[in-house]
Amino acid sequence: MSYPPEPWHLRGQMYVSLWMVPRAALPPPPQARPLTVAGRGFVGTAWVDYGPGGVLEYRELLSAVLVRRAARPLVSIVDIWVDSPASRDGGRELWGIPKELAELDFTETRARAGGIAEAHLATGRRLPGRWPTRFSVIQELAGRAKVSPVRARAAVRLAKATWQVAPAGPLAYLAGRRPLLTLALRDFDMVFGSESK
Template structure:
């Protein structure tokens, strides 16, 4: 299980570049999500949670990732508030914290063909199920923006990717009480981007 290595690992500098697969769903939340004072929720953003699942299979590092947060904006910039994020690699933990101010924690990802279980030291965080959908569109460039840091030290992460967008079902099978409560285990919208090529540059203070 996760241990002290997460605190000791060195990391490569930004930008990080990857190839892999991504799934994301927008789920109604049981309660309105708190948003820091320097940010504003997008319309409906505080009443929904984005759940993102990524497999980085080639590139700067190879690891799995689960991120959960609301959609917010700061001025003209909009993106995911990345305030809960788990990864399977201690080097990614250290790089995420040092470079982008991301609160990354270490977790284990147990995959089958159509599901994944994500667990940390305290036990199961989430189990997600997905299944292949229809053939996707030709590969297109897409922004992948996010916010990290804290009030007074807010950072904008201008990620971007090129990939094949697919409409694919994503569902929550299990969900820890340590995570924000969901109103339903079926998302309002779910998509996959597979395969993708992604670049995550250094953050922009905002």
């Protein structure tokens, strides 16, 4: 096996943006229906730099849709690129996350995924404390729904992300749009997946 077993303990830096996208433009999530309000769905994007202290070090760009299965809200990752074959293989085989390889370039003020998107980034005021979060990701693995828990804690800063999305690329549903909100999650600790039984 070229990747660690689940759960993955990861650490790093992240910029998360929240968007509202017309339902007709949403990419179809597997195994669940988009959660919509007034004909619009919620999309989250993240630029992530997984650094030292975790089981893998790599960079990532992802897009996820907020969905519901029965009455339960979940997150479904619909587009994702990494610069690590181990992350790609583990994401696909453990959780059904459709990871692809891409060239990703990060600095303090800019993130770029070649031919897909780039963003200019700026951080603002830090919110007090370290903020915990818990949610579950639903994907399709071997034709069935795979639900995986995610737990994280991070220092949170208000932020701004100015995106340029390739209009004919895989994130075209975000081209010409602006995120409603962007947060910087600093020095996060994350556990993705379940303990082996």
